[in-house]
Amino acid sequence: MHPLFRTQADLPAIIPVFPLSGALLLPRGQLPLNIFEPRYLAMIDDAFKGPRLIGMVQPEADEDEGPPRLFQVGCVGRITQFAETGDGRYLIQLTGISRYRIVEEERVATPYRQCRITAEPYAVDFSPRAGEDEVDRKALIETLRAYLNVNRFQVDWNAINEAPNEALVNALAMMSPFGRREKQALLEAGSLRERAEILIAITQIELAKSGDGPDTPLQ
Secondary structure (H helix, E strand, O other): OEOOEOOHHHOOOEEEEEEOOOOOOOOOOEEEEEEOOHHHHHHHHHHOOOOOEEEEEOEOOOOOOOOOOEOOEEEEEEEEEEEEOOOOOEEEEEEEEEEEEEEEEOOOOOOOOEEEEEOHHHHHHHOOOOOHHHOOHHHHHHHHHHHHHHHOOOOOHHHHHHOOHHHHHHHHHHHOOOOHHHHHHHHHOOOHHHHHHHHHHHHHHHHHHOOOOOOOOOO
């Protein structure tokens, strides 16, 4: 829990939003971003004038003309690391605070979009490690191991084995290579257990496509 943001009431009603397909931020997760578009450079500059909050959200689809429609649920993050490159880019890290639902998009003069939000439906996000005991860690690890073996990825198993369930589930969800709708389902999961189950199900579908899935479907 961040000392400045203990409940949903501590978040501002209006936040700048950063639409980015495939980018998933979850509470207490850390998301590195490379900022180079002028409108988002301005967004970061303005964020530093206040509580350094950015609302990550996915566009529903890539649109050729006009601003894309946004999914209604995103996650508020606070800028916790910042560096400026020699060519004018910003390298930042967002640390997730809470999910939010968009109430409405504001009409603003800024080059970036801003939305009125509510985090009231996601009060659980302000309670670190809530629901950890309900996660089927064994099933999650087994599915992860199968996926890594098929794709020949190397990971630090000591770090995975030592990670608490919340950190493990959320980190795996954020790093997963799945599409925007799968990422959105992981974001909107009602509990940590549900997020882990969705992650297992999506991963097993990918394994089945490669011919290396389990012999029996998920029940």
